[in-house]
Amino acid sequence: MSIAYWCILVAALIPYPIAMLAKAKAGYDNHAPREYLAKTDGYRKRANWAQFNAFEAFPAFAAAVIIAQLQHAPQSTIDMLAVAFIAFRILHASFYILDKATLRSTVWALGFSCVIALFVIAGTQ
Template identity: 30%
Template structure:
């Protein structure tokens, strides 16, 4: 395995490693882990649990695959094509 592949694998594992302290902090809260509304429980975390949640979310955002799927140029081209086609439908009766 080459170094770039090892780095990508490590960044993938880092997402799940950073989730461990979040799960522990959620389990320590009153009532244990809330499986029905976990995001509400995560929003109430304080201290190390809140910091671990931030680290977990940052590692997801920094993962290269998520960066590669952000196709802003493609989205802009599709939006522009849709706009041009919509305007052309309004102008079509004047030129036919």
């Protein structure tokens, strides 16, 4: 299995530790987690937002990798873009939690550019 395919798995798993961080507090209500998380503040609220964003970013990334693979784009390029996407998504979550808005937006754009690049290289094959 290619590095890029493993990156799909990693991207699918990224939201879960972020969600655990958002929920890690005495008094967490597992009977109504969304209601509980909506009432959080500070880094927990930002972690919740980061997990949502990670879930939102996943489908386009997974599709881009799979399509690039199916189109027989150069494997080394697919792998490099997939690894870069993962690095940018981890940085994105970190900057989100740390409330570094400009850095967060910058790495979000870089990660999204990896997805676009995957589609572009697939389209040129």
